[in-house]
């Protein structure tokens with residue numbers, strides 16, 4: 247199966263989907279560099295607009311062009327984002343949180359900052375299983391949970407005002423949504439204590455089937471591979487200590503089904519919602535077999 251995607255990727259880069267060279271400012275290098283373009287990428291969030299996936303030929307970082315403004319993103323998060331689907335996949339998210347929690351296995355009493363904590367599944371798992379203190383930042387409201395301080399804030403303004411240092415900083419499916427990564431990366435690293443660990447979970451841009459077009463533009467502003475992600479952070483004194491790949495794209499698959507069935511999370515007992523949850527229950531077991539997610543641990547050298 248992988249070889250089929252390999253052939254498609256080669257065709258895609260070369261001929262079929264119109265990679266072409268243009269000059270653009272790279273988000274990471276901040277220089278005008280010659281880039282390769284993958285044209286006409288659409289997603290459910292950009293029905294009327296097409297975006298390009300740009301690859302910087304200097305640092306290799308894949309990025310969405312044009313970059314969305316914060317107004318565009320706010321509009322999508324307010325009007326188009328499928329929070330209802332998150333509700334249907336709550337159990338699968340809790341399952342994944344358990345796997346990530348086990349991978350981190352923090353010592354009792356350590357402090358963790360989670361940036362982009364969503365429904366709080368990972369924060370709650372860490373606090374209840376490992377007896378750690380979690381500060382969880384997101385603009386979503388969450389119920390009080392022992393050991394977790396939920397902060398309702400956007401990440402950028404939290405980074406401006408947080409003066410603490412943490413044993414762990416965790417970002418799960420968050421970094422690829424940011425529009426100013428170059429300014430954020432050093433600030434994120436500053437929040438780590440010496441020997442602290444940064445845990446980053448992002449969609450794996452190298453996953454073969456990504457070339458079919460599931461890029462989630464424009465809400466995914468950057469598309470990371472292991473090397474581009476590590477390179478971006480290693481500039482500010484953190485070093486790669488562990489890399490894992492996980493998950494077949496069950497959430498993407500389920501979202502596709504949900505769109506076909508026109509179901510949503512408010513309709514919890516509909517036949518389709520029940521089928522979706524059953525599919526999720528089977529496929530989630532394959533967590534460590536997939537490569538849809540890229541998980542990178544980086545340690546701050548003390």
Ligand SMILES: [Zn+2]
Nearest residue numbers: 272275302305
């Ligand atoms: Zn670059």
